Amino acid sequence: MPKNIFVIGFDNFNYALLEPIGKKKNYRFHSLLATNEVKRQKHYFPENLLSKAEERLKQFSGSIDAIVGYWDFPTTCLVPFLNKKMGLPGPSLQSVLKCEHKYWSRVEQSQVTQDIPKFCVFNPHDKDVRSKINLAYPFWIKPVKSFASHLGFRIHNDKEFKESIAIIREGIGRFSTPFNYFLNQITRPQSVADINGEFCIAESIISGRQCTLEGYVYHGQVEIYGVIDSIREPNRSTFSRYQYPSHLPQRIQQRMISEAQKVMNHLQYDNAPFNIEFFYEERHDHIWLLEINPRISQSHCDIFRKVDGASHHEVMIDLALGDQPDFPKRKGNFHCAAKFFFRTHHNGVLKQVPGQEQIQRVKKRFPDALINIHVKEGMRPSDLQSQESYSYELGYVCMGADNEHALLDNHRQCLEILKFEFQ
Incomplete structure (x- = not known):
């Protein structure tokens, strides 16, 4: 019998990555709440979202085997709340809030590590x-x-x-x-x-080479399955790309892994994925814990697929079903991959954005490129919700290559084709 997995924030991008998993493992994915209900809203009403989700589950006639989500708040809190109500595996709401509440998280971290600001x-x-x-x-x-x-x-x-x-x-x-x-x-x-x-x-202020550890906790055992470099623009505040695998020395990665294991166990977070961000300050050979997110980062899904041969949606689903993940390693088509952001600091009216013709030119040259454009002609970047304070994200492209030099050259060629122009 197929297993029914309900997704909060179901969208086309993630469905394209979930669909092959479903075919391989006999899963059926159902939209519990749409993306536009839990993302980029001006206001969020948890009672309404929970009521909608519970009613949709109640109306479903088959088995309810798992509830998952890969977006940030409020999805991160909706998932454990609903899992508890339905008697499904997952972390406690309290342990999730210990990660989400930035001050509470620091208070808890300070009890087991000095590697915080x-x-x-x-x-x-x-x-x-x-x-x-x-x-x-x-x-x-x-x-x-x-x-x-x-x-x-x-x-x-x-x-x-x-x-x-x-x-x-x-x-x-x-x-x-x-x-x-x-x-x-x-x-x-x-x-x-x-x-x-x-x-x-x-x-x-903490600084250095930034990276993200993607991991999970299963019955109290903390595992890390990937380390991704988070590379910033010269302003030190804005991300230019996420690149996998990390170039950090293995000894530094291992120190970060040890810190992550200590902190996640202290938070009593269990049976769910997480990602945790660190800085490595080379001058003083010091690591700094930046923040913890109680979810997979969907920004890393495609670059894992390109390098390891599978999206880490698989980790999320396995845990939601109560199973220990068995994630592949270096079985993808590329040795390295990155998610590159299209960003601007300008808030003028867009008179040109990349269209299907330009996107298809890139896809013809780089068939495995994944391109997503957030804006349309006539918009201002500030019309987008949930932007950072120093730039606007207009879109992104995920690309793979055999080495970093080739990866950056591929991105350069992509930028020559995909043009944004302002009035």
Whole structure:
């Protein structure tokens, strides 16, 4: 009998990666909540989303074998909530919130590692808010619940601080209100009992070579199956590409893996995938833990497929079914791969974006290239939801090659064909 797997945030891109898994393993995928219900909304209402999901599950006549999701909040909290209600495997909502709540996560991390920045919590609505931050410039500020650097600012002086606080005050409610709904479903420890989604965290600057460890916990055993380099633009705030496999020395990767295992076990996170971001500061031979995400990164799915021969959707599905993952290694068609972002710092009206003709020219030259354009002619980049604070993501292309030199050359050729122009 086929197993029925319900997906929160089902979209065409991920369906193309899930479909071959379904055929191979006899799975049937069903959309539980559509992408436009859980992503890029101006407002989120968890009660409504949960009610819709529960009603759709109730109306289904077959077996309900797993519920999965690969997007950030609110999907990350919807999945464990529904899994518990349906008696399905997965992490507790509390352990997920320990990862999602940036201040709570730091408090927990500080109990088992020193490889984290200095940090403090503050209420951006306070009148004399700067006096509540015991850090000297420069530092980062961000809401305790955000993602993709949304409302995250690198602060160098009082002027930047004042401007950034004004923006945060205006926009923080988009995520704080739905996040508070999930916080209210659990009992928090005294140290964070009063720190809800309206608060922000300030952190000292950490830097170095950034990477992401993709892993999972199965019955308390923490496993890491891939390390991806996160390469930034010169402004040090904006990602230019994710590249796999990592060029970091194996000894450094192993130190990060050991830290990840220690932290994830301390959080009591279990039977689910995660990714955890680190910096390696070469000058002092120091690693820094940046953040933890209680999900797979769907940004890495296609580059895993190109190098390892399978998307790590398989890891997510295996765990959701209560099984230990058996992910392949280096069985793909390429030795390395990357997800390259099309970004701009300009917010003018777009008069030209890559069309099907240009995309097909790239596909003819690079048949395995995966291209996604987020914008249309006549739009401004600011019309997109959930953008970072320093640039706009117009789209991306995933490409593979036999070595890094060839990979970067392939990307250069791609940029010569795919053009964005502003009025």
